[in-house]
Amino acid sequence: MDRQPGLSVRLKLTLSYAAFLMVAGVMLLAVVWLFLLRYVPDYLAPSAISIPDRSDLVAAFGPKAGAMLLLLLLFGLVGGWILSGAMLAPLVRIKNAARLAADGSLSHRIHLEGRNDEFRELADTFDTMLARLEAHDAxxxxxxxxxxxxxxxxxxxxxxxxxxxxxxxxxxxxxxxxxxxxxxxxxxxxxxxxxxxxxxxxRSFAREQVDLSLIAEEAAETLLPLAEKRGLTIETSGDLTPTIGSHPLLLQLTTNLVHNAIVHNLQEQGTVWVKTSIRPRAVVLTVENTGETLSPQLLLTLTEPFQRGTGRIRTDHAGVGLGLAIVKSITRAHDGRLTLTRRPAGGLCVTVQLPAAPSLDARSS
CATH class of the missing domain: 1.10.287 (Helix Hairpins)
Structure with a gap:
């Protein structure tokens, strides 16, 4: 957007400081002037004793008052310029960081020193935003x-x-x-x-009140033939867990989790546990399965797009590598939290925590 050039913030602050100092000086001189006038008569008759009258006071006080105001103006301009520069120094650093970010450099951080104040909070917020943008860009x-x-x-x-x-x-x-x-x-x-x-x-989807427990039962029932074909058992349990969201997307989330638990399980005699529960102001879906022991390094990459629990080897059950990535995205779109945990005996435990529906939240609180 093209805009007309204007005064800098530093110059505006400098002029404001100088103007405030001038007003304060004029008011102070006015008070002194009024105080002196109370004790000085307008005119004194000629006498042997030389006593100054009001005209003498004006002649003596006026030039010195003018010189004092000029000195205050110069002091206000210089002092205001120095003070405004010191105050705006953090803002200049934030501006330079913003320009670097606009040019595509997201690795720069401000790291503003000093105690916590408005500028420090702004700089820390900007650093956090840059970190998130850099991670998202990568x-x-x-x-x-x-x-x-x-x-x-x-x-x-x-x-x-x-x-x-x-x-x-x-x-x-x-x-x-x-x-x-x-x-x-x-x-x-x-x-x-x-x-x-x-x-x-x-997040371009309609929201309505849905029950995670019913969605979990629907997903488990749909994938039951696949589980039976592989000799696995699906166990579902839990409470009514109403939340606000998209039924198709939450069904896709649950289906992905159950399907992932089936195809990455033991060759036979494996089990998949699907459970829903209620927490304060939240509802929880937990999908747990038996299987091979997962390494901590592999666990960190499972929600990345095109990552598979069995590496990149294609088998008869190799999906497109977006199952858990879609789960992560849907959870984030519903303001939820996704947690992946290794089972000590082998396999994976996935927990999806979503905000509870307002009615349930009011009852639980």
Whole structure:
């Protein structure tokens, strides 16, 4: 936005300090003048004794008062310029940091010294914002790179299959169509997952009162055939847990968690526990499963996009690598908190804590 140039804040403060000092000086001189006038007559008759009258007082007091006011003006300008510069020094550092951030440098921090005051709070808030922006920017760069890789893979496979079919006209087209169908399905699943992730990040969804316990039962019932096929058991329990949010997104969140608990479980005789509970001003969904022991390093990356619990090895149950990333995004969009914990006996425990619905919150408090 183009704006007309104006006075700097430092110059405005300097003029304000000088003006205030001048007003105070004029008022002080006015008080002195009025006090002296009370004891000096307007005119004295000629006499042998020389006593100053009011005209003599004016002649003696006027020049000195003018000189004093000029001195106060100079003192106010110089002192105001120095004081305003010292006061605005933190603001200059914040301005320089903002310019660096606008130019794309998000690694710079202000680190303002001194005791806590308004400028210190502003600088700390700005540093926190820069840290979050830097982390978000790095996450988006990793996401863009991984998404490009994941989207390129099915396209490259499709191109290879088509090249082979074109060079070998005697090849069975049924097998080719089947493989192309599989690759295309994975590409569609990946695209839909990316769209869902983007939708939850933008928080562009309608909110209503939903019950997490009913959503958990629906997700468990939907995925029960997959669990039985793998020889696993799903156990659901818990209380009514009303919250405010999007039913489709929360169902997607719960389905992702239960599906992840099924496919990353033991080969047989495994268990998945789905539980809902109530806490003060919050409702909690917990999905826990048996499985292999996870390393702390792997646990930190599970919610990153395109990260899989079994690495990047593709198996029959390898998803698109966005399951827990979508869970994290949906949780954040609902102002919730996601916690991942390793089970000592092996497996994973995922806890999603969401704000309770107002009615439940009023009863619990």
């Amino acid at each position: 996450e988006q760069q990793r996401f863009a790179a991984n998404a490009s890789h994941e989207l390129r893979t099915p396209l490259a496979i499709t191109q290879t299959l088509l090249d082979v079919a074109r060079n070998d006209l005697t090849r069975d087209t049924g097998e080719l169509v089947e493989r192309l169908h599989y690759v295309n399905t994975r590409a569609i699943d990946l695209t839909e997952a990316l769209l869902l992730l983007s939708r939850s990040d933008q």
